[in-house]
Amino acid sequence: MRSVYDLFKKTLGLLSKYRLPPTPEHYALWYVYVSEENPELNAAVDQSLGKDDQLGPSSAALLFQAHLGDARWRDTQALTASLDALGQELSSTLHDTRQDTAQFQSALRDRFGRLGGIEEGSVSLDLLLDEVRNLVKDAKLMEGSAEHLQNRLQSAEDEVNRLREALAKSREEALVDVLTGLRNRRAFDMELEAMDGSVSLILLDLDHFKTVNDTYGHLLGDQVLKAAARQLSGFVRDGALAFRFGGEEFAVLMKEPLAVARRKAETLRILVSKVSVTDRRTGQKVGNITASIGVAEGAAGKQGLQLVGMADKQLYEAKRLGRNRVMPMSL
Ligand SMILES: Nc1nc2c(ncn2[C@@H]2O[C@H](COP(=O)(O)OP(=O)(O)OP(=O)(O)O)[C@@H](O)[C@H]2O)c(=O)[nH]1
Incomplete structure (x- = not known):
């Protein structure tokens, strides 16, 4: 060990x-x-x-x-499992009820058969009354079973509705970044996996962000992240999607060739350089925000991880070469 x-x-x-x-x-x-x-x-x-x-x-x-x-995603998975379990319980209830109904029908058939076979005068009134009593008893049992089923169905329906609402909310929360309101990394993974064909990925990382935090404080750092996210949201259109990839890193996915993505990345770099945030307490301005950007084109779907790896390498190349630049992969 x-x-x-x-x-x-x-x-x-x-x-x-x-x-x-x-x-x-x-x-x-x-x-x-x-x-x-x-x-x-x-x-x-x-x-x-x-x-x-x-x-x-x-x-x-x-x-x-x-x-x-992450914890929120695990909550969503747990809710999905609860819904599945409830679905299974419901179908087994329905199965039991079908069996009860079938048994009741066959018992009824027997009794009616016996009653039908009785010839006038050949049977005592007591016997007849017994048969009728049994019929009433069976009908009562069936009525009880139907009522029980209805109650179970009603409470299951309430539970399903409650779980559905919780699930929708949890899914939504699990896919959105709380600080910026952009879709988060989990949403990115899902989106990339669901896409097919060739896509371009822009990976953008704010430069020297630690210095922003260290100089102006974490709260103002958060404001800068929000402002950068707003630039991204305003920038994406025509089916392109923006995400907060992690920390001070953002991603844009688009169904465009590398040359187009490269041009858009350049626009994005300029947009980010226009971000300016003012500290309300001190009046101090945080500007000169720059970003390093890696751009890659490749297959989406299951192979998407490779695309991320390629864009990531280009991003680090952009950092290595001095930051505040776009580095597309070479084709
Ligand atoms: N304010 C704030 N800071 C964050 C958040 N997430 C990550 N960071 C900070 O982002 C900084 C990233 O620092 P580094 O990875 O060293 O990178 P950098 O300073 O940007 O330097 P380069 O990327 O090399 O240009 C760290 O100080 C993190 O604490 C956040 O949600 N809010």
Whole structure:
């Protein structure tokens, strides 16, 4: 058995090898990887590392989301499971009721058959009364069963409606970023997987955002993120979709070729440079916001992860070359 110390050492080794900032997510990702608790995660990480043995923060975040998940999404999954369970219970209730009804029908048939076979004068009144009494008893039983079914159906329907509403709300919340109102990373993953054919991805990361936070405070940093998100929302049209990809990173997905996406990325870079936020308390202005942008074109659907990896690499290339620039992949 590997010691915790061993796992810890390996985790730190991987964090530094792939030059990922030591965030709790990155730490969790590598810890689960070295402890080999989640074979799916290990396979996905290995695939993402690819031939060039690299993994950027965007790919790491994507892997974290996909395999270690977030609480709100787990709530949604739990609600879906409850709805499924309720559906199963309902169908078994209906099945039981069908059986009760069939039994009642066959009992009725028997009794009517017996009554029909009775010839005038050949049977006592007591026997006849007994048969009628039994008929009434069966009918009462059936009535009770029908009433029970109706009650169960009614309460199941109420429960289904309640769960449906909770599910719709939870789904909505699980796909929206609370701070910016843009769709979040989970929504991005789902959208990319649902798309087919070739798509372009613009990955945008605000430059030196830590300095913005350190200089003006986290709250003003949040305002800058919101303002950048507004620029993105205003910018996307013609079916393009904007997302908050994580932290100070945003994504735009579009069904356009690389050349068009590259031009749009340039427009987006200029739009972000116009972001300006004023601190209401001090009157201080935060401006000069710049962004580095990676652009890639590739297959959506199940292979979408590769597209993210390509855009991520271009984004890091843009950072490496001095930031505040667009780096499209070469075709
Ligand atoms: N205010 C605020 N800051 C955030 C949020 N999410 C992430 N950040 C901050 O974004 C900063 C990202 O810092 P780094 O990853 O070091 O990157 P950077 O300073 O932008 O530098 P480069 O990306 O290399 O240009 C960190 O300080 C995070 O705390 C958020 O929701 N609000």
